[in-house]
Amino acid sequence: MRLTLILPTYNEAENLPRLVSALFALPLDIRLLVVDDNSPDGTGRVAEQLKAQHPDRLDVLHRKAKEGLGPAYIAGFRHVLATQTDAEAIGQMDVDFSHPPEALQRMAALLEADTADIVIGSRYVPGGSVDREWPLYRKALSAFGNFYARNILRVPLRDITGGYRLWKHAALAALPLEQIHARGYLFQVEMAYMAYRLGFRFAEVPIYFQERTWGTSKMSFRIQLEAAIGVWLLRWRHRRLSPKAQKRL
Numbered sequence: 001m002r003l004t005l006i007l008p009t010y011n012e013a014e015n016l017p018r019l020v021s022a023l024f025a026l027p028l029d030i031r032l033l034v035v036d037d038n039s040p041d042g043t044g045r046v047a048e049q050l051k052a053q054h055p056d057r058l059d060v061l062h063r064k065a066k067e068g069l070g071p072a073y074i075a076g077f078r079h080v081l082a083t084q085t086d087a088e089a090i091g092q093m094d095v096d097f098s099h100p101p102e103a104l105q106r107m108a109a110l111l112e113a114d115t116a117d118i119v120i121g122s123r124y125v126p127g128g129s130v131d132r133e134w135p136l137y138r139k140a141l142s143a144f145g146n147f148y149a150r151n152i153l154r155v156p157l158r159d160i161t162g163g164y165r166l167w168k169h170a171a172l173a174a175l176p177l178e179q180i181h182a183r184g185y186l187f188q189v190e191m192a193y194m195a196y197r198l199g200f201r202f203a204e205v206p207i208y209f210q211e212r213t214w215g216t217s218k219m220s221f222r223i224q225l226e227a228a229i230g231v232w233l234l235r236w237r238h239r240r241l242s243p244k245a246q247k248r249l
Contacts (some may be wrong), residue, residue: 001088001111001112002027002031002087002088003026003028003029003031003087003088003176004031004032004084004090004091005023005033005087005090005092005104006035006073006090006091006093007035007093007181008037008072008073008076008095009034009035009036009037009043010036010037010066011039011043011044011132012039012095012096013042014039015040016034016047016095017050017099018045018047019101020058022093023079023101023102024054024057026101026102026104027105028104028105029083030104032057032058033058033059033079034050034058035061035063035072035075036062036063037065037066037072038065038066042103043051044060044062044104045163047060053090057144060153061075062146063077065211067183068183068187069163069183069185069191069199070182070184073092074180076088077130077172078177080137081140081142085169087167087169088111088168088169089169090166090167090172091104091107091165092166093154093163093164095228098209098210099121099207099209100121100159100208100210103121103134103207105180105207106167107119107205108166109162110203110205111166112121116201117167117171117200117202118166118167118171118200118201118203119165119202119203119205120157120159120164120192120202120204121159121165121205122159122205122206122207123162123206123209124158125158125159125205126206127205127206128158128159128208129206130209131211139226145161146158152231152232152235153189153231153234155192155193155196157196157202157204158204159204160188160189160193161189162209163188163190164207165188165191165213171200174200175192175194179194179237179238182234186231186234189230189234190217190238193225193234193235193238194238196243197238197242198241198242199242202215
């Protein structure tokens, strides 16, 4: 299976070369698209150097400013869908090693076996977990965020907020990306909710979610508050989506 992974970056100059090396060491047919939001630390320049080293396997999309995770991913999705029609799967992954690269083999195998249209690297299915060093309040907040979103939206996913995902090319191409409005943390929830409403099949693979080793976390209380309020807006905004709507797209 030919897989293209989209890697959104903002100040990830330390992590990007390490992750690229780890991904290209996997026994998978992987290509990478780095989407950089004009990182002040020079991540864009690092990405270009990596592109020169791997011209057939790595591309870079430079954006003028930091506009949020959602717009970065949407730009990446559109670029891959338009230019890489031979990509059988398209993936989302954080650059900070919180998503274990080795899990990609299990995730890709489920797509290739046609048991799902979207596979999620999940912290909350049996066998999955979050960083052992997290304080109790942070573990509780993360677990509650998932519980809150999936119950309000009535989506039977254990990890609806997780950002480690593989999409079949056809499934991602069928989503009306112009209707995705979330920019930050809520973006992952909106994508999953829309796909579920359109009738696509999900599978979840357990992962250990580790706190980043290098760089600074971009999660904030403001982003979490936005997500808590925004979940209700998603339920109203996409209430008319259904498998019948997918056939019209």
